[in-house]
Amino acid sequence: MPAGLDQLKHIVVLMMENRSFDHMLGSLKAVDPRIDGISNQLSNPDTTGAQIKAQPLADFQGQLDPDPDHHFPAVDLQIFGGDTSAGRVANMQGFVKSYFNQRGDVGHSQKIMYYFPQAKLPVLTKLALEFAVFNRWFASIPGPTICNRAFAHYGTSFGRVDMNPFDVIEPIKSIYTRLINAKHTAKIYYYDTTSSTMEVVNLLQNQPQLFGTFKQFKGDCNKGLLPEYSFIEPNYNDHDTDSGEEVANDQHPDHDVQAGEALIAEVYMQIRKNPKLWPNTALLVLYDEHGGIYDHVVPPTCAPDKFSASANSTGTGMEFKFDRLGVRVPAILISPWIPPNTVVDRVFDHASIPATLTKFFQIGGAAQSPREINADVFIEPNAGTVDAKRNLLSLDTMRNDCPVFNL
Amino acid sequence: MDVIDVPRPSTKAINQDRAANALIMAQVSHLQRAERRLPLKYRTEIYTHAIQTEGEAAEYIREVTEAIHKAHADVTKRRSRRGLEIAAAAERPKRKSAVKRKRKSSKPTKSKKKK
Numbered sequence: 001m002p003a004g005l006d007q008l009k010h011i012v013v014l015m016m017e018n019r020s021f022d023h024m025l026g027s028l029k030a031v032d033p034r035i036d037g038i039s040n041q042l043s044n045p046d047t048t049g050a051q052i053k054a055q056p057l058a059d060f061q062g063q064l065d066p067d068p069d070h071h072f073p074a075v076d077l078q079i080f081g082g083d084t085s086a087g088r089v090a091n092m093q094g095f096v097k098s099y100f101n102q103r104g105d106v107g108h109s110q111k112i113m114y115y116f117p118q119a120k121l122p123v124l125t126k127l128a129l130e131f132a133v134f135n136r137w138f139a140s141i142p143g144p145t146i147c148n149r150a151f152a153h154y155g156t157s158f159g160r161v162d163m164n165p166f167d168v169i170e171p172i173k174s175i176y177t178r179l180i181n182a183k184h185t186a187k188i189y190y191y192d193t194t195s196s197t198m199e200v201v202n203l204l205q206n207q208p209q210l211f212g213t214f215k216q217f218k219g220d221c222n223k224g225l226l227p228e229y230s231f232i233e234p235n236y237n238d239h240d241t242d243s244g245e246e247v248a249n250d251q252h253p254d255h256d257v258q259a260g261e262a263l264i265a266e267v268y269m270q271i272r273k274n275p276k277l278w279p280n281t282a283l284l285v286l287y288d289e290h291g292g293i294y295d296h297v298v299p300p301t302c303a304p305d306k307f308s309a310s311a312n313s314t315g316t317g318m319e320f321k322f323d324r325l326g327v328r329v330p331a332i333l334i335s336p337w338i339p340p341n342t343v344v345d346r347v348f349d350h351a352s353i354p355a356t357l358t359k360f361f362q363i364g365g366a367a368q369s370p371r372e373i374n375a376d377v378f379i380e381p382n383a384g385t386v387d388a389k390r391n392l393l394s395l396d397t398m399r400n401d402c403p404v405f406n407l
Numbered sequence: 408m409d410v411i412d413v414p415r416p417s418t419k420a421i422n423q424d425r426a427a428n429a430l431i432m433a434q435v436s437h438l439q440r441a442e443r444r445l446p447l448k449y450r451t452e453i454y455t456h457a458i459q460t461e462g463e464a465a466e467y468i469r470e471v472t473e474a475i476h477k478a479h480a481d482v483t484k485r486r487s488r489r490g491l492e493i494a495a496a497a498e499r500p501k502r503k504s505a506v507k508r509k510r511k512s513s514k515p516t517k518s519k520k521k522k
Contacts, residue, residue, distance in 0.1 A: 017430070061420055067428045122411050145430050146437075163433040165440055193476075194469035198430070200437035204472070205444065208479045237431055238421045239465035247421045248461070252430060256420035265413045403409040 004337025004393030005382050010281040011360070013353060014232045014267050015152060016260055017145065017252035018070065018291025021137075021328040025128055026115040027056060034343040035128070036135045038115055042296045044096045046106055052096050054294060058114040064253035066102050068112055068292025072161045073315040074098050075142040075327065078292065079299065084316070095294040113294050116257070123261040124330065126403055127268065127285065132333040132342035132392045134378075138299050139289035139326025140349040140371070148289045148326065149198050151350035152231070155372025156322075159307030161314055165201040169307075171367035174203060175229070175354040176210050182363040185227035186210065189217040191235035192246070198233065221270045221277060229357055234263055253291055265405035268334065272402065279398055282379060283334040288350070290327035299325040300347055303374035322371060325349050333378055336402050337393035344378075344392065351375035423462030431464045438471040449474040 022038050029037030043051040068074075076084075081093035100109035118125045140151035147157035150166060153174050160166045168174070179186040190197040191214045197204050204211060212220070214235075220226045234250035251260035264285055271277045305322035314320045331348065351369070356377040358364065380391045388394065427435070439455050451470040458464050 060416065123413055126409070126411055146433060163429065165437050193472040194465045196434065196438070196468045196472040198434060200434060200441055204475055205441045208476050236434065237427070237461045237465045237468070238423045238425065239462060239469075240423070245421050245423070247416055252428060254425070254428075256416040258414055258416040259420060262413050262415060265411075401408050403411055406410055406412045 001382065002337075002386055002388075002391055002394060003396060003398075004335060005380060005386060005391065007280045007337075008282055008335075008360075008379070008382065008393065010226050010228055010230070010277065011357065011379065012226075012230045012232065012267070012271065012281060012283045013152070014234075014264065014283065014285045015149065016234055016264070016285070016287045017236070017250040017255075018067075018289060018293070019251055019257075019287050019330065020290035020293040020295035021297070021330050022054065022295045023058060023115045023290075023293045024121060024124055024287075024330045025133065026054065027118045028125060028128060028133070031118065031129065032341060032343065034135075035133060036297060038296070044093055044113060044294065046096045046110055047100045048106060052110045052113050054113045054115055054296075056115055056117040057111075058116040058120070058257075060120075060257040061254055063111050063114065064291075064293070067253050068099050069102055070144050070289060070292040071163075071315070072141075072143040072309075072320070074101070074292060075290075076314075076316050077101075079142060079327065084318075090298040092294075092296055092298055095292070098292065112292065115294075121257070121261060123265045123268075123405060124285075124332070127264070127332050127334055128330070130340050130403055131335065131338045132344055134331040134333070134344045134346075134348055136297070136300075136328065136345060137286060137331035137348040137352075138328050139287075140351055141289075141322065142299065142324070142326040143289070145288050146198060148350060151371070152288075152353045153199055153203070154369070155351045155354040155375070156305055156307060156369035159305075159309055159322075161309045161320055168202050172369055173366060175357050176203065176207070176231075178354075178363055178366045179229055179357065179361060181366070182361065184229070184361050184363065186229040186231075187212050187220075187227045188231045188233065189214055190233045191249075192241070194239045194241070194246070195233070195235040195237055195248075198236070217267075218270055221274055224276060226277060226281070228361065232267060234260065251287075253293075262407065265407055269405050269407060272404065278336060281335070282393065284331065284353075284378065285334065286331035286350075287329040290329055295328045297328045299327060301325075302347075302349070303370055305369055305371045307369075333392055335393050336398045336400075337395045338399075339395055340399075340401075342392060346376050346390075348376050348378060352378055423465070424460050426459060427461050427464040431461060431468075432458075435464050435467055438468060441475060442471045445474055445478050449478045 026038035099112040150157040248255040249259035249263040
């Protein structure tokens, strides 16, 4: 058994909000051509027909207001460029047109093509270059937050492509219930009660004992009480606390991207500085969906789910069988057992999270959606023969050169 | 080993009067659905249709989240108190039945002797 897998006891997932791969990590193609980011040729037509190139002009806040539309019909336009014919082919040419629909301002609509230069995102880009960056991690659905996050918790959205509350359809259970039923430990850490969770209706309502705050996450790390699986939610809103104001750090437009950088660094350092956690913890940092922001990679098809969304509920006049993925998002796997500059080309989506946990912790037997069954795993199962080519925690000895963030 | 300074966001980044985005409004609506299932005494008096800003949404989100936790905690407390009462009640007759069982158990012994 490879040493990294053998020692692995904790998996931590931090899921941020609404930024595409090209927007956040596209600049890294210039540093490492294996990273499938922005090249000079990439553009989208605006509503006048002019080709608008992707440019490194993204700012931390103030550019993407109003919040770019990322509901199902808008994402359909972004991916297919407005083609609704039967034999249409995805071309990623509708992002500027889609953003124009919101304000009717040609100049402003072009900002959807902006991406961050590497220097502006020292945390995310450093982690991407130091550990494993995924070239093909896609949102689970070409749609908004709630249904995409559902895939991380349940391996399906039970047929939903929108923001409405969904009902859990048995026999599928959340990955937390499955882990706990199998005598493992799991927790969702929301930032605080004023930010709360996006998994309100099902988990918070029925199993509030699954939840802790970000402060408790830090305490659990320090006290050696970190569960085997932790899912961290960022702060979704600006609000007052007893000690002053708390800034939203989810990076959802138009929230400040630097606040999210600080959160990512804080989660990383909480594990990195603890010698009892760092060798045996893997941290996955990723985004729930692209938030309507430009990405150039066409989302692939996938095995359909057993649920489908009617033509009426998609808002496009077309039924959706959950047989293709959403737009690509940034995703980085962090562990001292991962070689620096690892670039992963296999296809993943958020159903890969419960799929990986199920296989790694060997909790088979519980019902899984077809999407989860067919999703690839980002950590190999800690049993049997491990395929060396697939194992990302592949080093024989732990690295001692991993970066440190000064918060 | 690289040490990287993490810049902090500008103090201007925070704005509780910013219009709540679609995600926050969806969260409010999900919590409202959860709140409707709470017993009356836990419910807030916030009129959710009037929520417009992040600060207003945040206040509602906090109140309902805390109420959900409190409602569950109260049930757990009641359950454990009831459990203690049941256990205590079960303790008392146990002694009596033990005595009865002892008496009863003497009968078959006698009958065995008869056989």
